[in-house]
Amino acid sequence: MNKVRQIVSDPLLRNFFSGSLFAIAFIWAAIYFFDVDFEIIKTLMVLAFLFVGTMVIVGFILFPLVLLLRKKRGPFIQKKEKVKSVNRNISEE
Numbered sequence: 001m002n003k004v005r006q007i008v009s010d011p012l013l014r015n016f017f018s019g020s021l022f023a024i025a026f027i028w029a030a031i032y033f034f035d036v037d038f039e040i041i042k043t044l045m046v047l048a049f050l051f052v053g054t055m056v057i058v059g060f061i062l063f064p065l066v067l068l069l070r071k072k073r074g075p076f077i078q079k080k081e082k083v084k085s086v087n088r089n090i091s092e093e
Contacts (some may be wrong), residue, residue, distance in 0.1 A: 007013055031035040 027041055031038070031041065
């Protein structure tokens with residue numbers, strides 16, 4: 001019972017379940033009320049999965065690049081930090 005409460009209280013899983021439910025409702029409404037062909041729905045789903053997959057791949061590629069950029073601080077950032085530390089020291093006096 002505790003495991004079920006933990007799963008239900010997790011915000012990521014709740015967002016996933018609610019998003020899935022709304023997507024299913026959207027597709028059902030499109031087919032039932034607006035007579036959208038199944039081929040169009042299938043094309044929409046395939047393109048959506050391709051888009052999300054592409055974004056995941058781009059994220060995996062950019063993640064190491066962002067880590068490298070954040071580790072190496074340039075001279076401008078170091079000067080800016082020195083100005084902030086000087087301003088803090090002046091305001092403390």
